[in-house]
Amino acid sequence: MAGQGAAPRKDDIVALTAQRTAWGQLPLILLAAAGCAAIIWFAVGEAALAAGFAATLIGAGALAYIFTRNFSPPSADADAVPDWTIARAAADASGVAIAITDRAGRLVCASDLYGEWFPGYPAPPHLPVDEGDADRLSSAGRAGWRDGTGRVEGVGKGALRIDADICRTGRSDDYLLWRFTPVKHASILDDFNRLLTGDAGWQLSEAGVMAAMIGGEGRVRAANGAFLLRAAGRIDANVAGRDFASYLRVDGKGQVFFAREERGVVPIRLLQVPLKPGSTEGPRLILLIDEKPGGAATGDGTSALSYIETLLSLLPFGLAMADRDGRVLFLNDAFARAAGVKPGEKPAYPGDIVVREDQAVVADSVRRYAVGPQMSGDIAIRMRAQPDEPVALSMAGVRGLGEAAVLLSLKDNSEESKLKRQVAQATKMQAIGQLAGGVAHDFNNILTAIIGHCDLMLMRHTPGDSDYDDIQQIKSNSNRAAGLTRQLLAFSRQQTLRPQVLQLPDIVADVSNLLNRLLGENVKLEVSHGRSLGPVRADPGQLEQVIVNLAVNARDAMPNGGTVNIQTYAVPAARVREMRSDILPIGDYTALRVSDTGHGIPPDVISKIFEPFYTTKEVGKGTGLGLSTVYGIVKQSGGFIFAESEAGRGASFVIYLPVHAAVTPERTADKPRIADKRGETWGTGTILLVEDEDMVRAVAERALSRQGYTVLTAADGEQGLEVLARGGETIDLLISDVVMPNMDGPTMVSHARKTHPDLPVLFMSGYAEEQLRKSIDIANVAFLPKPFSVSQLAEAARDAMGAGAAVS
Template identity: 55%
Template sequence: MKDAATGLDPLAAEAVAQPAPVREVLLIALAVLASAGALWLVTGQPVIAAAFAGGVIVVALLVRLGFALRPEPELPEFASPDWSVTHAAIESDAQAVAITDRAGRLVCANSRFTEVFGSSPPPRLALDKPGSDAAEESARKAWRDGAAQVERVLATSGGEWTLSVQRIGRGEDHLVWRLAALMRQDIVAEVVGHLAGKLGRALGREGIPSAVVAPDGQVLGANRTFALRAAGDENAPIAGTDFVDYFRSDEHDRIHFAREGSRGAAVRLVHVPVADPDKQGSTDPGQTASLFLLVEAESGVGDARAGLPQIEALLSRLPLGLAMCDRDGRFLFANPAFLRAAGHDDPNVPPPYPSDLVIREDKGALADAVRRYAQGAPTAGDVAVRLRSAPEEPVSLSLAGVRGLGEGAVLLSLKDSSEETRLKREIAQATKMQAVGQLAGGVAHDFNNVLTAIIGYCDLMLMRHTPGDSDYDDIQQIKANSNRAASLTRQLLAFSRQQTLRPEVLQLPDVVAEVSTLLKRLIGEKITLEVTHDRDLGAVRADPVQLEQVLLNLAVNARDAMSGNGGPIAAKGAAGILRLITRRVTAADVRAMKSEILPIGDYTALIVEDTGHGIKPNQIGKIFEPFFTTKEKGKGTGLGLSTVYGIVKQSGGFIFAESEVGKGTRFTIYLPVHIPDPADAAEAQAAKPKKQPAREWTGGGRVLLVEDEDTVRAVAERALARQGYEVTTAADGEDGLEALSRVLGAGGDFDLVVSDVVMPSMDGPSMAREIRRLKPDLPVLFMSGYAEEQLRRDIDIPNMHFLAKPFSVAQIVTAVEDVLRGR
């Protein structure tokens, strides 16, 4: 309560405003009067004495006035004690709390104190004799030192307590007594409760069944993993059953769950006594409960990471990409093969997390997968991710949960698919090239028909014009350009592997020697030609003319690559080396190459290598495509390498290109070694048609001309008619058969059938077979833009002859004459 007059606490107001004692005032007044009297006696002047006394009185009054006018000091405000608030503050069920004053009176106590000890003030508590003595000693020590504590006192009502005493208050005139009951812990019940909670689930996540067993063998509690393996249901009532009933031993004394039998994994029991560690020395082991941890018999106990370094050392040497993660998804280690397959920059230091290796869109899925396999029972699976090093091509990352390797929880496996990706790309390229080749062959075949008509009509027109005529030069120009177009169609046929080849058994060094002189003139003096031949080269079967064309095309490309920018060789500073190498490649060498494209066998390789500017990586997969070129406009048609590819493939070989920008390019051609078979040679000689003897032929004859293209048919008819042949024409195979039947029915005959191969309704070979039933000895001359070798292989008709399109008037006349003469 504050004083109404001063606004201060009553104690502070009394200290400031209370007047001095009357006795002290009287003593001061007597002293002043004595001093004035003594002054009067000495001076004999009463006025001086009165002036002295009056001056002292005035000074005293001024001092009194000064103290009265001085500002009052601001003293702290203290509320008077409100014991209801204090009682609410100390209310607690865990402790008995009481407050006593200096006289030992009980000022305040909580409900717990009055419930146990009543209203007796401390230290007069209901304690045993040693407890009471300890309480009194604690009170004295608290008044002296400020605090005291007793570890254990015994209450007369039963139970043990801890006692603490503390001195408090503004005047430090109160003591706070706190008493807390000593609880008796049931460690067995606590362990059973933990197995039913998070501890049991954590052990189950690691695949460790656990159970608490009483001394009499009864199960007191178990985790869900134990219930699942022991009873087949994780919620089965296990408590109260006999622990040993859940196990059986086999003939090797290995312990199995009785429900699983020998098909289940053998287990080993790790025994942990459940006893108070503070009383371990005085506890009988036979009277304590036991915690049993069941681990697989093959797994070790102790330092779970003891064998992990050896496992890391083993996995680091494997070619398969393997890595290990902990339960938090962090990398523990990753072998170099894994980091190479993942495209990581540093092959020795893995990133912190596996998700750091994939693109942003796949980070969450991979992190969830790792976390999922790190928990629960060990399982395995795959997840498709896209690596940062190759975001366009998903890869399969294998994950497997593992247990018993300490911190290791998930094993990751990643196959280095760079070689597989390269092979897929090559196979796709080969498939695309085959499709483009078929298209190019069809286009070339149709274009050959057009060129045959153009060249034929030019020949017919030239027969009516002589040199010097105004139209003669124009016709010759048309024919020249037609022949140039014919050469382009031959390149398309070479690319599509449908041109006519004349294969021979030959040695590659002989072909290189034949073309070396021409190559030196072609590449010029600035470029050095180096030729190297291996020993014991196997013979190959190919067309030497076409192989020379392959070398010429590759040499021209090499020359342009070493010229600087694909143009003519500069006058200064331009130089390079063109190497032609022949090499023997055995089946063992091919097997060591591990190529999915090159079949295992013996080959003779032809290598064309230059030191030019190289081919960019994004272009090397397109160099064999028709009309693809990196040269300037007008400097190349883009058919050179496609022609090379077609010739090599038609010869049964394989061609590969390797290049490094700024260092050069290497083309390697593998041609299979030709191994002659005597039996096949004898059979081929026996099956070879006997050469027909030359017939008496003086010119002329009847010819059946079958061609579906009107212009080609008209040119061929006029060309043969001009030479004196009697020509009967037909638009397709059915018309040809009708014409033959009509002539034969009228008693006539034909000396020769000239027919196209591909025709609507009935093609040329089908018509020829029907004609042979009527006239077995009638010769047939086929006209086609496809390869003769392929046609002979597909048609297989005796006494069959071939004329390649496009042809001139003179060529068809000569071919017909040769057939009729029996050549």
């Protein structure tokens, strides 16, 4: 029951109602006991027996009432209202912005941080975010209701970037839980914070170097243990947010001491390293060391400069020091790597690491920072090791370190630059590939007309005629041009491949005899194979072309002779993971390496070698399509290719093909082949030809008519459907181009199959069959790549009609 003066609780009301119900049933129990006793007395005639039975019945009812009252569990209230205060407390404890909405889109619960980010507590997804992000939130919310989860990244709200995770929850999945987390951006301040408070900070303390990072306002943000012990007296002291200058004092001679230490102790020397190039008021790294009053540092006559050199060698940032005359005094390993300096060497001047055009600028800047006011800044230079990649060289004037006058900083961005070049190269190759594919498609239409008309003219001439040889020459040159278009399609990854499951050593063995003849007598071929090579899935003919092209390029790189080495080896996923490649996904690969002992590939050329029409050979000795074709075949086969070279030590091309996982195919019964669905011989029937190119349509119509077919033509998909409607059941085969204006071939065939479900279809296109199969979701269609000859068109039409008859 509720307390005195308080409103009754729901549990008390339920208990009181149950008690009243039980007492209301008591008369019924007494009446039933009396009736049963009367029946027994009337039937037996024993009053004592009837009274005992009535007493027993009344006692059993009382016991049942007591047991029900004291031991039965309380009934659950199905209409209980959720207690959102508990959910709100849990949301606030999580430290992230959380909101809960119901099916009506109303906000039922939210954390305090959610209210700080979105004042007024608007209900998701209707939040005050950047333009376009509201639609992304709405889509994620619909995905949450539909799929159970949703996610959207990088939602902008001014300078804040937020990731949102949505999931459906609740007893009946009738609520959406929205979880918003800020996107943390890496910064150099965070890096130095971890540096000072981590193991590196302890190593500096062991070396006697005190270090602190301060903001532009002069307050401490992080410090190592040595600084905390000297400045605050305790290694666990909390100095974050304190004024850095309050821990120091300066005497009349300008010497710096810690404020808490007695007078007469050893003074300290400070070195400031700006953390933001070009800013003298921004955050800085302060390094402090002890020194004697005469200027020499303490400890066995070791100079203060040696302490600084030891410190700089430990830092993961490229740092160097130069004197007032511009001579390099010291550089750490990170600076040497970024500058392309070989191990064990040290440049005499900073200008020795840059190209000749930038040497005067570097020398003037070092002189200005050395003798002028103490300041910092950066200049754009080009390193001698990488002349095509401008980098920023930061400089800062330092004082009080004897000969040292200028601190140089250079970021080691070799991996970053390499990744940028690879991404730019892939983007450029993709754009050129799309252009090449479009050009090859249009060119294939022209070649189809030329080859077809040549075949038709050859049918009217016999060998020995005056025009026969000329026509044959035209056709031969057209076929050569068709080979060039196939190379363009291979580069753009749009050629028709016939992949098979094979072993790389078998392909190398098949092509070895050809390579021995191509390489010549002064070039030696060496072949070696690794163990446990996994099978790959590729077109064997195209793979042979890849090996031949790489071997011929290796031969041309060794005009005076040399060795071409072809290796195959397994690359397991563990090794790929150790390679830490940003391009190669983790998985099992079988690799093919083609190496030579030639003059190598210059650094300014290696990034362009896969581009089409780019060649280093003399005019007339190369088309520039060899390596671009190799690149396209490898990429279309699902593999990766990398070029490795060092000047004067040859070059290597490494191909990684993914290991094929064997799948046991289901055995299906062979379908019978029938000549024609009406039982007639080959060369009879009606064909509907749909082609938007007039010259291709004309030559195909003449070629099929000469084979005995009745040919109906149309210029696009809409006209094709009209002709099909008029022709009815008399049309035995539909031949159509794929890409056409107004209505393309696949759309036309989809409409035609609704009224003619068994109509055989033959698609013809200048694009690759694999590319078209991905966009054409139509069963039982054949494909004929352009350019084709008259005989190839006739055979494809015969096979398509036979296959259609077998299916029907």
